[in-house]
Amino acid sequence: MALVGSVRRIVAALMVLAAMAVIAHAQDLNDYPTSARVEYVFGCLKANGETRQAIEQCSCSIDVLASLLPYQRYVTAETVLSMSQVRGDMGSPFRTSEQAASALNDLRRAQAEAEVRCF
Known part of the structure; x- marks a missing residue:
């Protein structure tokens, strides 16, 4: 159970990082x-x-x-x-x-x- 919770937190953190990278890239293209x-x-x-x-x-x-x-x-x-x-x-x-x-x-x-x- 604890492993599943850790994996979920890691996946959530990776999704947040990916979203931030997409936003930063979009801002670079729209300067x-x-x-x-x-x-x-x-x-x-x-x-x-x-x-x-x-x-x-x-x-x-x-x-x-x-x-x-x-x-x-x-x-x-x-x-x-x-x-x-x-x-x-x-x-x-x-x-x-x-x-x-x-x-x-x-x-x-x-x-x-x-x-x-x-x-």
Whole structure:
């Protein structure tokens, strides 16, 4: 009898640990703030037509992007993309550095995957 009680406690503890791991993993995958997701979807809608189908595709796209690219890396790539358009010496580091190119490549790969999955 005591063995059965111990096994039940161990199983219960393992289930709690597994649930905590699932929650932590879900939070890692959902580290994009709502405002960033909405901003992405609005931009996507402008580029793809403001239809119901485009809403579904653009929502899917940001979900795929978020699953492949951590939010901090997304912010870095978006900053590089924006700043690389600045003319002259101010934008030069964002157009020529290896770190900037790497961040942009990560974003473009994630966007390409989202395009394949969602559009």
